[in-house]
Amino acid sequence: MMKYESQGIAKMYFIAAIGLFLGQILFGIIMGLQYVMGDFLFPEIPFNVARMVHTNLLIVWLLFGFMGSAYFLVPEEAERELYAPWLAKLMFWIFLVAGVLTILGYLLVPYAKLAEITMNDLLPTMGREFLEQPTITKIGIVIVVLAFIFNIGMTVLSGRKTVINLVLLTGLVGLAVFFLFSFYNPDNLVLDKYFWWFVVHLWVEGVWELIMASLLAYVLIKVTGVDREVIEKWLYLIVGMALISGLIGTGHHFFWIGTPDYWQWLGSIFSALEPIPFFMMTLFAFNVVNKRRRDHPNKAAVLWALGTGVMAFLGAGVWGFLHTLAPINFYTHGTQITAAHGHMAFYGAYVMVVLTMISYSMPIMRGQKAANERAQVFEMWSFWMMTVAMVFITLFLTGAGILQVYLQRYSENPESFMVVQDKVAMFYWMRELAGLVFLAGLLLYIYSFFAKGKEVEFVEE
Amino acid sequence: MKPDEIQLKQASRATLYSLLNLTMLPIVGFISLCLLYRKTTSNTIDRYYVLLGIKTNLYAAAALFLVTALMIFMGGFESPWTWVYVISYFVFVHALFILFATWSMVRSWTGEKLKRSFLSK
Amino acid sequence: MRETFTKGMARNIYYGGGVFFFLVLIGLTVDTVKGLPATDNSENITEQVAAGKRLWEINDCIGCHSLLGEGAYFAPELGNVYTRFGESTEAIKAFIKYRPVDGVKGRRSMPQFNLTDEELEEIAQFLKYVDGIKTARNWPPNIQG
Numbered sequence: 001m002m003k004y005e006s007q008g009i010a011k012m013y014f015i016a017a018i019g020l021f022l023g024q025i026l027f028g029i030i031m032g033l034q035y036v037m038g039d040f041l042f043p044e045i046p047f048n049v050a051r052m053v054h055t056n057l058l059i060v061w062l063l064f065g066f067m068g069s070a071y072f073l074v075p076e077e078a079e080r081e082l083y084a085p086w087l088a089k090l091m092f093w094i095f096l097v098a099g100v101l102t103i104l105g106y107l108l109v110p111y112a113k114l115a116e117i118t119m120n121d122l123l124p125t126m127g128r129e130f131l132e133q134p135t136i137t138k139i140g141i142v143i144v145v146l147a148f149i150f151n152i153g154m155t156v157l158s159g160r161k162t163v164i165n166l167v168l169l170t171g172l173v174g175l176a177v178f179f180l181f182s183f184y185n186p187d188n189l190v191l192d193k194y195f196w197w198f199v200v201h202l203w204v205e206g207v208w209e210l211i212m213a214s215l216l217a218y219v220l221i222k223v224t225g226v227d228r229e230v231i232e233k234w235l236y237l238i239v240g241m242a243l244i245s246g247l248i249g250t251g252h253h254f255f256w257i258g259t260p261d262y263w264q265w266l267g268s269i270f271s272a273l274e275p276i277p278f279f280m281m282t283l284f285a286f287n288v289v290n291k292r293r294r295d296h297p298n299k300a301a302v303l304w305a306l307g308t309g310v311m312a313f314l315g316a317g318v319w320g321f322l323h324t325l326a327p328i329n330f331y332t333h334g335t336q337i338t339a340a341h342g343h344m345a346f347y348g349a350y351v352m353v354v355l356t357m358i359s360y361s362m363p364i365m366r367g368q369k370a371a372n373e374r375a376q377v378f379e380m381w382s383f384w385m386m387t388v389a390m391v392f393i394t395l396f397l398t399g400a401g402i403l404q405v406y407l408q409r410y411s412e413n414p415e416s417f418m419v420v421q422d423k424v425a426m427f428y429w430m431r432e433l434a435g436l437v438f439l440a441g442l443l444l445y446i447y448s449f450f451a452k453g454k455e456v457e458f459v460e461e
Numbered sequence: 462m463k464p465d466e467i468q469l470k471q472a473s474r475a476t477l478y479s480l481l482n483l484t485m486l487p488i489v490g491f492i493s494l495c496l497l498y499r500k501t502t503s504n505t506i507d508r509y510y511v512l513l514g515i516k517t518n519l520y521a522a523a524a525l526f527l528v529t530a531l532m533i534f535m536g537g538f539e540s541p542w543t544w545v546y547v548i549s550y551f552v553f554v555h556a557l558f559i560l561f562a563t564w565s566m567v568r569s570w571t572g573e574k575l576k577r578s579f580l581s582k
Numbered sequence: 583m584r585e586t587f588t589k590g591m592a593r594n595i596y597y598g599g600g601v602f603f604f605l606v607l608i609g610l611t612v613d614t615v616k617g618l619p620a621t622d623n624s625e626n627i628t629e630q631v632a633a634g635k636r637l638w639e640i641n642d643c644i645g646c647h648s649l650l651g652e653g654a655y656f657a658p659e660l661g662n663v664y665t666r667f668g669e670s671t672e673a674i675k676a677f678i679k680y681r682p683v684d685g686v687k688g689r690r691s692m693p694q695f696n697l698t699d700e701e702l703e704e705i706a707q708f709l710k711y712v713d714g715i716k717t718a719r720n721w722p723p724n725i726q727g
Contacts, residue, residue, distance in 0.1 A: 035656070038690030043683065046693050047656050048645025112695070115640035127639025129653050163589075167596075185639075187632040189712055190622035193652065194614065229589060236592035243600035247607045256721035257650045258621045259614055264718060266610070282560065286567040310560060318556045331723060334651030334659060395553065399545045406541035414726045417658035418690075 001364050004075040006082035009089060011365045013068025014358045016096055018446060020061035021351075023103075025439050027054040032432040036425050045107065052106050052132045058346065059130065060099045063145075065354030066175075066211055067095075070152050070168060072361045073218050078159025087151050091144050098140040102133055124185055128196055131182045138182055145176045163232035164214045164221075167239055171210030178202045190258040201250045204350075205316075209242040209277060212353045216308055219360045220285065223302050224292035234284045238277050245273035252324050256333055264326040271324040275317030278349075285309030297456040298363060298370035300379040304356035307387055311348025319344050319394065331409045336424070337401035344394040347386075355445075362449070374453025378444055385441025392434040400427035464506040464572050471497060471507035476566035479514030483521060483559050491518055510569045517565070521558040525551060623714040633701075634708025641695050649712060651721070656690065659727030664713035666725050671706035678702060 002008060031050045033040045041050075075082050082088060105114045111127070118134035120126045125135045133141070149172050156165045181198040217235040221228055251267025254260075285306050296302060319341040323332040332338070359379065363371045371379065408420045415423075464472070475497055482490025494514050501508040529547050536543030568575050618624070638644075646657040667673040678695065679702060685691035697705065 034690070037688065039685045039688055042685040042691065043693055046646075047690070048642045048654065051645045051654055051656070052642065111642045112640045120640060124636055124639065127642050127644065129644045132642060132645070163593075187627050187635055188618075188622055188624050189635065189649075190618055190624075190715060191615070193650065194611075233587070233589045233592045236589065236596045240592065240596035240599045243596070244603055247600075247603040248610070250607065251610075253652075254614070256717045256719075257652070258618070258623075258715040258717050260617050260621075261718050263614075279563075283563055283567065286564055287570070290567045290571060313560075314556055318552060322552055330719060330721065333721070334648040334653070334655060336655055339655055395549055398549050398552075402545045402548050403541050406544060408726050409723045411541075414724045416726050421690075 001367060001369060004081050006085040006088075007072045007075050007361075008365050009082065009085055009092075010068040010072035010361060012089075012092055013064050013071065014362060016092070017061045017064040017068060017354065018358070020057050020064065020099070022442060022446065024054055024057035024061060025435075025442055027051075027057065029432070029435050029439060032428065032435045035421075035428040036432065049106055049111070052111075053103055055130055056106070056132060057103065060095075062350050062354060063141075064095070065350075065357070066172075066215075067091075067148055069215050069354065069357040069361075070148070070172065072357065072365075073215070074152050074155050074165055074168070075159075077162045077165045077218070078155050080155065080159040083151050083154035083158070087147055091147050091151075094140065095144045098137055098144075102137045105134065106132070123183065125183055128182075128185070128192070130200060131196070135183075138179075142176070142179065145172075145179065149173060149176055162228075163235055164218050167210050167217075167235060168214040171207045171214065171239075174207030174210065175203060178207065193257045194254065194259060197250055197253045201253055202247075204345075205246045205249060205274060206243065208350060209246065210239045212308075212312070212349055213238045213242070213277075213281065215353050215357050216281065216285065216305060219301060219305050219356050220288045222360060223296040223298060223305065224288045225294045225296075226288045226291055231288060234280070234288075238280045238284060241273075241280060242277040245270055245276060249274045252326075252329065255326050255329055268324065268326045272321065274324070275313070275321050278313040278317035282309040282313040296370070298360060298376070300371065300376045300383070301356060301360040303380055303383055304352060304359045307383060308348065308352040308356050311344065311352055311387060311390070313348070314391075315341065315344030315346070315348035315394070319398075322398075331405050332401065335401045335404050335409070336397045336427075337405065340394045340397035340401055343397065344390055347390045352387075368455070370456050371448070372451070372453035372455050375448045375451040376456070378448035378451050382441045382445035382448060385444060386438050389434045389438035389441060393431050393438065396427045396431040396434060400424040400431070403427070468501075468505050468507045469572050471501060472510040472569040472572065473566065475507060475510040475514050476562065476569040479510075479517055480559070480562040480566055482514075482518050483555070483562050491515075494518070506569075506572055506574070509574060510565065513565060513575070514562075517558065517562060521555075524554055524558070528554075621716040623711055623716070626711050626714055628707065630704050630707045631711045634704035634706070634711075637697070637701055637705045638708055646692070648727075650715070650717065657692065659722055660709055661712055661715075661717075662722055662725065662727050664710045666727065671703070671710055674706040674709055675699075675702040678705065 027050050030041060030045065031047060031054055034042075034047050034050065071082060071088055105117075109117070111132075114134060115126050118136050120135055123135045125138055126132060131138075149169075152172060153169060156169050178199055181195050184195050186192050213235055217231050220226065221231050248266055249271035251263040252271035254263035254267055286309065289302060289306055323329050323337050323341065363369065370376065403424045404420050407415050407423060408417060475494060478490045478493040478497065480490075482488070482494065494511060498508075498511045498515070501511055529551055532547050532550070533543055536546065565575060643649075643660070644653040646654050648655060648659045648661075650661040651659065663674065664671070667677070678692070678697065681692045681694045683694045
């Protein structure tokens with residue numbers, strides 16, 4: 001039922017993505033426990049190692065998800081087979097092996113040793129948040145991403161050029177270009193931090209939003225049958241607003257790192273606009289689902305698409321706005337408030353959009369229009385379990401953050417970091433429980449791919 | 462009775478005002494809603510959405526300000542725990558009202574009522 | 583969306599807005615980088631400090647601590663640790679040096695990194711340099727970080 005055979009390459013990417021996702025959550029559970037039982041797995045897996053694994057797995061599996069999504073969507077949109085299917089397969093294995101080796105490196109040898117083995121001294125890029133990968137891995141990422149963009153780009157340029165394809169392609173090119181800043185690591189810490197954000201912010205609050213919006217638009221066209229013209233107009237507006245607000249919105253990271261004071265104003269004003277594109281995604285998803293011309297048999301995919309719109313707005317929009325204004329950020333910067341926002345934003349925007357794509361495309365790659373009814377019921381249960389668990393994780397971390405800000409930063413007699421951590425421990429326990437529910441939801445999600453049941457009935461258009 | 466062009470426009474204006482009152486233009490949005498009410502007639506889609514907007518915002522005002530005030534009153538202004546509850550509660554419930562108003566807006570654009578209306582008759 | 587608002591207009595907002603604000607960002611970046619020497623304490627970046635930064639990196643300190651508010655939130659902020667430790671690099675060195683190898687029962691504990699005395703000095707000098715960066719409103723809000 002795939003229109004083009006090469007779309008099927010997405011499947012291996014998605015399977016790898018889900019496997020790494022599971023790994024990410026397991027390490028999240030470990031870290032959550034270390035927050036309240038400080039000596040858990042110490043010194044075998046210290047917190048910083050668990051955190052590296054947790055965040056790096058997230059990045060890698062989302063990249064797998066984005067690539068798989070692109071391989072599925074681009075041929076269909078471009079109305080031709082993928083330019084070089086063999087290259088996509090080759091890159092899959094290179095990326096998987098490099099990714100797994102890197103994670104094993106984190107776990108099996110001390111990080112300083114890993115730096116030594118991989119000759120970090122030649123071009124030191126390691127040891128900065130989210131960019132912990134050895135330089136050689138970073139070079140590998142660049143090669144894989146360039147080969148991927150070449151493949152996708154040739155397919156798009158020699159095929160039908162839809163708005164979805166073009167927006168996706170600009171997003172992917174941006175992803176590659178901004179990653180190059182990860183190789184710039186000056187001794188001057190302020191400069192280092194300033195350009196570090198050119199990777200991190202311009203990814204997650206910039207070009208990734210383009211990728212996300214185009215994936216969402218694609219699935220919404222497919223499951224609702226709403227006119228492409230309408231959806232493309234929305235898509236342009238959303239990604240336009242994402243760039244208009246998000247580019248200068250980078251300034252909300254330049255409040256307290258030794259950069260000029262004008263960023264307080266620019267960062268506050270423009271990042272206050274950053275909820276707008278996310279709000280528009282909610283509005284967009286609600287609107288086209290409301291105007292749908294057909295009831296697609298894949299109800300789970302529709303649920304994920306709606307959920308993405310809502311949760312991205314909550315996590316990235318609302319929880320971002322909560323602490324983005326400089327006078328508030330003065331107190332909240334680098335507290336559990338940031339962690340709360342980070343969790344819900346990543347889940348709501350990027351995890352959910354990849355799961356939306358998987359939900360829509362996986363049955364098709366397995367020769368069905370939609371998964372069987374029982375499998376869909378499990379999948380929808382897993383949606384609610386993971387989503388509700390993430391809402392609670394966010395609320396508990398927000399509670400911990402508010403208390404932390406008050407006791408450590410705002411109070412007239414500020415208390416020390418570790419004293420405050422003990423006082424908010426109850427929130428960390430509750431967060432850990434919510435994390436276990438999330439894990440259970442994820443296991444159910446994985447099970448849903450194997451669940452047998454009555455095939456869905458649908459009318460072929 | 463099929464709503465006419467003006468009724469449809471007024472219905473979507475009503476939901477927009479409701480949303481604005483919840484977000485960027487509090488009070489102004491509510492006054493606009495009340496003014497719009499006078500332009501509508503009973504048993505029409507625009508009257509339905511004006512009333513829905515007014516009710517949503519009254520509920521929101523109660524749920525947000527009344528409950529928050531109660532929390533502060535009971536917890537005390539100086540207690541950090543008060544702010545833990547107040548801020549988490551306010552942000553989350555406020556967002557839920559915004560989402561509800563957004564869904565109402567989308568429904569009003571197609572001239573239909575909310576499928577399951579739990580705030581109006 | 584109304585008919586008067588065409589897809590072409592939406593496209594122009596995307597490409598036009600994207601390019602325009604990207605150029606603005608580049609302009610602001612040039613201005614920021616030019617103005618940095620006034621605040622970034624770069625006059626105190628010695629070879630020792632640079633080596634300390636490398637040590638900071640290859641031991642993944644950011645995986646637990648925050649530095650000027652960025653990093654992990656598992657361990658204390660270190661952007662002002664030099665001040666917090668009574669402006670004593672010796673205190674910083676001693677703290678790192680005497681971490682128990684097997685941790686502290688039931689508590690969070692910093693790993694023992696087995697740094698040489700020379701390395702300890704470098705990392706302490708790095709943290710001292712960071713403390714000298716002039717952040718807006720003298721962030722963090724107080725000595726606790």
